[in-house]
Amino acid sequence: MTAQEFITLQDIVRALRAAAGAGDGIDLDGDIADVTFSELGYDSIAVLETVGALEREYGFSMGDEAVQEAQTPGQLLRLAVEAAGGVAGLAA
Amino acid sequence: MSGTAFTTVVTGVGVVAPNGLGTEEYWAATLRGESGIRRLTRFDPAQYPSRLAGEVTGFDPAAHLPDRLLPQTDHMTRLALTAADLAILDAGAGPEELHTFGAGVVTASASGGFEFGQRELENLWSKGNEYVSAYQSFAWFYAVNTGQISIRNGMRGPSGVLVADQAGGLDAVAHARRQLRGGASLMVTGGVDSALCPWGWTAQIATGLLSTSEDPARAFTPFADTANGYVAGEGGAILVLEPEESARARGARPYGSVAGHAATFDPPPGSSRGPALRAAILGALADAGCTPGDIDVVYADAAGLPDKDAAEAAALCEVFGPHGVPVTAPKTMTGRLYSGGGPLDLATALLGFRDGVIPPTVNVALPDPAHRIDLVTREPRAVPTRTALALARGYGGFNSAMVLRAPVARRTPHQ
CATH class of the missing domain: 3.40.47.10 (Thiolase/Chalcone synthase)
Incomplete structure (x- = not known):
């Protein structure tokens, strides 16, 4: 398994934070895998920006549907892992 | 209106x-x-x-x-x-x-x-x-x-x-x-x-x-x-x-009121008609229901180019008479701020109402006498103002004029 195939939730959160900012009183390092982006205060452009950042970082393409499909960080992680052709490392 | x-x-x-x-x-x-x-x-x-x-x-x-x-x-x-x-x-x-x-x-x-x-x-x-x-x-x-x-x-x-x-x-x-x-x-x-x-x-x-x-x-x-x-x-x-x-x-304390406004557009280059700034001034005065004599201070557009300064000064002379009203350009301290310039002049005029002062135009010791304007230079002029006119011109021929009025009860400075 290559490093590119081992993407964790932390990687998603790091990309999200860099692309769309943190704050708003929500602990992104908490258990947010199944909290919707909307509840986290991120709109669809924030998700689009994050998808773009992940694609550039890992060199894969997640497709335009990823932004609509991924409603939570956990779902975004699954799509990223699929795009990378690997498996998710959900543990820290 | x-x-x-x-x-x-x-x-x-x-x-x-x-x-x-x-x-x-x-x-x-x-x-x-x-x-x-x-x-x-x-x-x-x-x-x-x-x-x-x-x-x-x-x-x-x-x-x-x-x-x-x-x-x-x-x-x-x-x-x-x-x-x-x-x-x-x-x-x-x-x-x-x-x-x-x-x-x-x-x-x-x-x-x-x-x-x-x-x-x-x-x-x-x-x-x-x-x-x-x-x-x-x-x-x-x-x-x-x-x-x-x-x-x-x-x-x-x-x-x-x-x-x-x-x-x-x-x-x-x-x-x-x-x-x-x-x-x-x-x-x-x-x-x-x-x-x-x-x-x-x-x-x-x-x-x-x-x-x-x-x-x-x-x-x-x-x-x-x-x-x-x-x-x-x-x-x-x-x-x-x-x-x-x-x-x-709700207990808010007004700085003043927006009493009048008019916007005009200049004729195309080469037209025999002159610039439309004067019409904007007259329109704003009419909208505010006041006469040139009511205006205590003008915050000039102050383009800083000889022909544009002359055009603005001419419009002011036509409406207010030569040296007829104090004119100032505090924007000499900020540069021209495009969309921010007019609103900053409004803010400045309102603070001038509050504190009974006209802020100066800096870096101009004396205006060109040919302009025949009473430019407030060097120092603030301690004079109560109750009605102010702000002018702004935009690239390509935009003219805008706004009249502000001081509140009935003067606002006091913040603690």
Whole structure:
């Protein structure tokens, strides 16, 4: 398994934070895998920006549907892992 | 319109200016005659013919705005959001006043978010389209300051943006007033511009109107015989406007009222008809229901170019008579701020009402006698003013004039 195939939730959160900012009183390092982006205060452009950042970082393409499909960080992680052709490392 | 009893008052002022971040900071610097014009630091201007600008210094976006807003905002939007926060705080407006369909935002924008746009264009051509930020879709846009201010403050009322170069700032305030007459309960308005990046700078230089002087004391001297162009700056002012009745009912203390406005457009080059600034002045006076004799001070457009200064002085002489009214241009301390220029002049006029003083035009020892205007130079002039006229002209022929009136009971300075 290559490093590119081992993407964790932390990687998603790091990309999200860099692309769309943190704050708003929500602990992104908490258990947010199944909290919707909307509840986290991120709109669809924030998700689009994050998808773009992940694609550039890992060199894969997640497709335009990823932004609509991924409603939570956990779902975004699954799509990223699929795009990378690997498996998710959900543990820290 | 002068026949109606409806009065629009200014209840909040927020200033972000090259010589002061914050309303009272700006005002104190302005009365001291302190200029914010100096050599550009945002980028190295060595290879450009114009190298001076009015930069807002000491502005830390992260100290003023939430982290979420930083990746999606151009510098000018960060300044605008900060000015709006200051104005809303000053007005004492809270969720009850803001979170309604009656509270709207109308700002002016002359250029949009150039710095953000330049960075993303560089990403596009040097790295490829997948490197362009999704936020570029709106971060550059003229209407973005209006949108971000309305979203941040939960304002769902009538909103819009006006694009008319330097004249747009006054036009936006006039449109906000129109919305209040039409039933809106509170309007956030004004303008904040910034285009101090190589792309924005090149666009400004292309007008041929910028001074190429490297001496901050000589680069922008409107109405002087040394006038050689203007210095560009960034920043501006955001104002909170409300109907007088509801403002007073909630205990707000008005700085003054927006009494009249008119906008005109110049005839095409080569026309036998002259410029339309005079018509804008007369229209604003008529809208305010006042005569030239009622105007205590004029905040001039002050283009800083001999022909444009002569045209403005001629319009003032025609309406007010030679040396007929005190004229001032505090923008000599900030540079011309495009959309921010008019609203900053309005803020300055309102503070002048409050403190009984006309701030000076700096770096002009004596106006060219040919202009026949009473220019307030060197020092502030301690004279009570109750009615002020602000003028703004935009590139290509825009003219805008606005009359402000002091409140019946004079507002006292902040503690």
